[in-house]
Amino acid sequence: MAVQALDASRAPIDWQKFALPAVLIVVAYGLIPAYASSYLVEAILLPFLALSLAAVGLNLLTGYCGQLSLGSSAFMAVGAFAAYNFNLRVEGLPLAVTMILAGISAAGIGVVFGLPSLRLRGFYLAVSTLAAQFFVQWALTKFGWFSNDNPSGVISAPRMAVAGFSLDGATGRYLLSVTAVIALTALVWRLVNSATGRNFIAVRDNETAARVIGVPVLRTKLLAFAISSFIIGVAGVLWAFTYLRTVEPAGFNLDRSFQILFIIIIGGLASIRGAFLGAAFIVVFPLFLSRFGAFVFGGLFDSGVLDMSQRIVLGALIIIFLIAEPNGLSALFDRLKRRIGSRSS
Amino acid sequence: MTFFSHLRKAAIATAFVLGATAVHADEQYFPLQSYRVGPYAAGGTGFFGGFIDYLNLINIRDGGVNGVKLTWSEGETQYEVEKGVEVYERLKSNPGIAAWNPLSVGIAYAMIDRITDDKVPLITINHGRTDTTDGRVFPYVFPLLLNPYSETSGIVNYIASKEGGLDKLKGKKIVVLYHGSPYGKETIPIYELLSQKYGFELSQIEVPHPGNEQQAQWLTIRREHPDYVVLRGWGVMNPVALKTAQKTGFPADHIVGNVWSNSEEDVIPAGDAAKGYTAITTQASGEQYPVVQEIVKTVYGAGKGNLEDKSRIGSVYHNLGIVNGILNVEAVRIAQVKFGNRTLTGDEVRWGVEHLKLDPARVEALGAKDLFHSINVSWDNHEGDGYVTFQQWDGKKWNVVSDWIAPDWKLLRPIIEKSSEAYAKEKGLKIRTAEDAEAVVSN
Numbered sequence: 183m184a185v186q187a188l189d190a191s192r193a194p195i196d197w198q199k200f201a202l203p204a205v206l207i208v209v210a211y212g213l214i215p216a217y218a219s220s221y222l223v224e225a226i227l228l229p230f231l232a233l234s235l236a237a238v239g240l241n242l243l244t245g246y247c248g249q250l251s252l253g254s255s256a257f258m259a260v261g262a263f264a265a266y267n268f269n270l271r272v273e274g275l276p277l278a279v280t281m282i283l284a285g286i287s288a289a290g291i292g293v294v295f296g297l298p299s300l301r302l303r304g305f306y307l308a309v310s311t312l313a314a315q316f317f318v319q320w321a322l323t324k325f326g327w328f329s330n331d332n333p334s335g336v337i338s339a340p341r342m343a344v345a346g347f348s349l350d351g352a353t354g355r356y357l358l359s360v361t362a363v364i365a366l367t368a369l370v371w372r373l374v375n376s377a378t379g380r381n382f383i384a385v386r387d388n389e390t391a392a393r394v395i396g397v398p399v400l401r402t403k404l405l406a407f408a409i410s411s412f413i414i415g416v417a418g419v420l421w422a423f424t425y426l427r428t429v430e431p432a433g434f435n436l437d438r439s440f441q442i443l444f445i446i447i448i449g450g451l452a453s454i455r456g457a458f459l460g461a462a463f464i465v466v467f468p469l470f471l472s473r474f475g476a477f478v479f480g481g482l483f484d485s486g487v488l489d490m491s492q493r494i495v496l497g498a499l500i501i502i503f504l505i506a507e508p509n510g511l512s513a514l515f516d517r518l519k520r521r522i523g524s525r526s527s
Numbered sequence: 528m529t530f531f532s533h534l535r536k537a538a539i540a541t542a543f544v545l546g547a548t549a550v551h552a553d554e555q556y557f558p559l560q561s562y563r564v565g566p567y568a569a570g571g572t573g574f575f576g577g578f579i580d581y582l583n584l585i586n587i588r589d590g591g592v593n594g595v596k597l598t599w600s601e602g603e604t605q606y607e608v609e610k611g612v613e614v615y616e617r618l619k620s621n622p623g624i625a626a627w628n629p630l631s632v633g634i635a636y637a638m639i640d641r642i643t644d645d646k647v648p649l650i651t652i653n654h655g656r657t658d659t660t661d662g663r664v665f666p667y668v669f670p671l672l673l674n675p676y677s678e679t680s681g682i683v684n685y686i687a688s689k690e691g692g693l694d695k696l697k698g699k700k701i702v703v704l705y706h707g708s709p710y711g712k713e714t715i716p717i718y719e720l721l722s723q724k725y726g727f728e729l730s731q732i733e734v735p736h737p738g739n740e741q742q743a744q745w746l747t748i749r750r751e752h753p754d755y756v757v758l759r760g761w762g763v764m765n766p767v768a769l770k771t772a773q774k775t776g777f778p779a780d781h782i783v784g785n786v787w788s789n790s791e792e793d794v795i796p797a798g799d800a801a802k803g804y805t806a807i808t809t810q811a812s813g814e815q816y817p818v819v820q821e822i823v824k825t826v827y828g829a830g831k832g833n834l835e836d837k838s839r840i841g842s843v844y845h846n847l848g849i850v851n852g853i854l855n856v857e858a859v860r861i862a863q864v865k866f867g868n869r870t871l872t873g874d875e876v877r878w879g880v881e882h883l884k885l886d887p888a889r890v891e892a893l894g895a896k897d898l899f900h901s902i903n904v905s906w907d908n909h910e911g912d913g914y915v916t917f918q919q920w921d922g923k924k925w926n927v928v929s930d931w932i933a934p935d936w937k938l939l940r941p942i943i944e945k946s947s948e949a950y951a952k953e954k955g956l957k958i959r960t961a962e963d964a965e966a967v968v969s970n
Contacts, residue, residue, distance in 0.1 A: 225616035225617065335708075338639065338950075338954070340953070340954070341954065425612070433633065488603070489564050489603040490564055
């Protein structure tokens with residue numbers, strides 16, 4: 183068996199598998215920095231990247247390991263505020279270290295709020311992660327230390343530089359964002375294809391059976407919470423530092439947690455690609471609808487009416503997509519690809 | 528590649544929309560990050576309605592500002608920061624931008640770095656970040672008329688005037704009931720400072736967001752038996768506070784509301800419980816002022832009025848929008864005197880706002896006597912010494928019950944400078960001088 187598996191992995195390299203990532207990297211590092219408008223970068227790509235990364239993190243926990251969480255935006259907040267404080271209080275800390283420390287802080291909080299998962303499942307666990315949502319927001323508002331005693335509790339992102347190069351421009355922030363997202367996504371991709379990743383799936387599919395075959399369920403669940411929160415924490419740093427450039431506790435509210443959960447449901451659970459497709463749908467599509475609506479009907483209705491109709495259209499589309507393919511956009515994408523493939527062959 | 532095809536579509540749509548709104552020569556453009564849906568739509572429709580009504584009045588009655596036509600377009604933000612940023616990025620490439628007016632603290636914060644890079648003014652009338660009052664550190668941000676600290680001082684001065692002088696505050700007891708958010712907490716140190724200075728007893732009680740349950744807080748208030756309660760509320764918290772006060776037997780005429788608790792939308796849901804309630808404002812409500820009358824006649828008469836519900840003409844938010852329109856337009860007019868009657872750059876308008884001096888005589892000439900008092904902005908004072916007044920709700924409308932009251936700006940300035948200098952240090956900014964303020968970028 184083992185020999186066969188080894189042989190299979192030595193099969194001729196599937197170039198198609200590498201073509202897509204290669205194209206993506208050329209686009210991400212070549213075409214976009216060179217040609218993209220500031221609107222495309224600032225209003226579309228930066229939120230898309232931050233939310234995609236958060237969705238990748240949540241997908242690890244919910245999609246792969248089966249632990250439903252409503253605390254994502256709290257972990258984002260922890261990441262953002264931790265990065266702000268490390269940067270403020272430790273002189274000359276490199277940006278990459280700040281981001282890793284922020285991720286570790288979020289991971290710590292994530293493990294604490296992951297403890298109930300040892301006893302609770304499904305909706306009950308979701309409700310207990312809700313506690314993280316309320317506690318973190320309360321603590322950040324209550325204790326002025328977190329926001330450096332800024333009277334209004336809203337703090338602005340610091341200047342960012344790597345090795346002397348300023349990253350404050352739109353392109354700089356974009357490159358920082360895209361690099362962090364690619365690095366962490368690659369890491370997650372490795373992880374879900376490793377023994378740990380299979381443990382996650384075993385715990386999700388049948389906890390008792392997993393325990394019987396010797397999966398350390400306790401450790402696996404906490405590990406999932408830690409890694410997922412780490413990634414979501416870094417996503418929080420990106421959201422606050424590269425996209426909004428301001429950090430306020432109210433910005434990381436329950437709505438954001440739901441938004442991230444919907445991204446992975448619409449995109450496809452237990453699929454890394456799904457996180458990106460879902461984020462694209464949630465971030466880009468409403469903008470497209472809004473621009474299209476304003477362009478076609480702008481003179482006829484005021485912006486309030488237009489916005490309301492866009493919500494209706496978006497809601498209807500979500501329902502249609504999920505009826506067409508309950509496993510999300512990722513599965514829909516595969517089906518389309520197969521259909522095109524079978525037609526061409 | 529669905530994602531990238533979306534991007535391409537979005538980019539094409541962008542190009543279309545931008546192409547469609549391209550401005551010709553001699554137009555001054557106002558990008559509006561409005562909010563007409565969502566929980567704060569009442570404020571948004573009133574404020575942006577008033578602002579647009581005033582811009583329309585200038586276009587219809589005067590043919591623009593010295594022949595320069597005013598244009599605008601709206602983007603819906605729902606009061607959400609990321610939507611506000613998206614609208615900012617969308618509208619900022621339009622030519623001839625005069626100033627940004629988001630009417631949202633969160634959106635304003637996210638824009639400070641961006642508009643400073645663009646060199647376009649950001650006006651946060653009656654709200655915003657207090658230390659942006661210091662023009663030495665924030666060259667492009669203007670919390671016109673009233674920042675949160677001045678509001679606090681104005682409220683305490685009003686209570687003092689009711690008691691017969693600042694020296695009579697000694698031994699009195701004031702409770703501040705504040706919204707449990709950064710906005711609500713911002714004035715805590717200032718109330719404490721004033722309590723020490725004037726010797727009144729102070730207790731500040733938090734109401735967690737959104738504030739639709741306040742029984743516990745009002746029972747505490749009843750136990751403490753204060754002379755006045757200051758309501759520093761937001762949204763649904765305000766009517767609930769007034770109703771709960773009635774239930775626990777605290778008289779409404781001893782509750783003083785702040786600038787975000789002062790609108791019709793805050794009192795009407797409370798019904799009878801709001802009768803006698805008093806709140807601070809920088810602009811009186813009502814439609815008896817000549818400028819509001821002209822808007823009714825000229826703009827609504829021509830069927831171009833922005834408010835769908837005509838009964839809201841002259842409401843607190845509508846009048847705030849009109850006053851905001853006056854301040855924006857006058858800043859453009861003042862800058863035109865120096866730079867010529869043409870489309871101005873953002874930096875030229877910034878110079879105009881920094882020289883925005885409207886004395887009571889000029890305010891009267893603009894048809895706004897008693898609507899607001901005066902403004903006196905300078906390169907280092909971006910608030911402009913706005914006066915406040917107090918209105919009492921009689922169950923149907925607001926009635927002005929005080930003179931124009933001046934906050935204690937001298938007392939507040941050192942605190943503001945301390946905060947802005949800390950910001951400058953954190954961000955590595957250079958403190959601006961008067962000469963820097965006179966250097967204007969005109970392309």
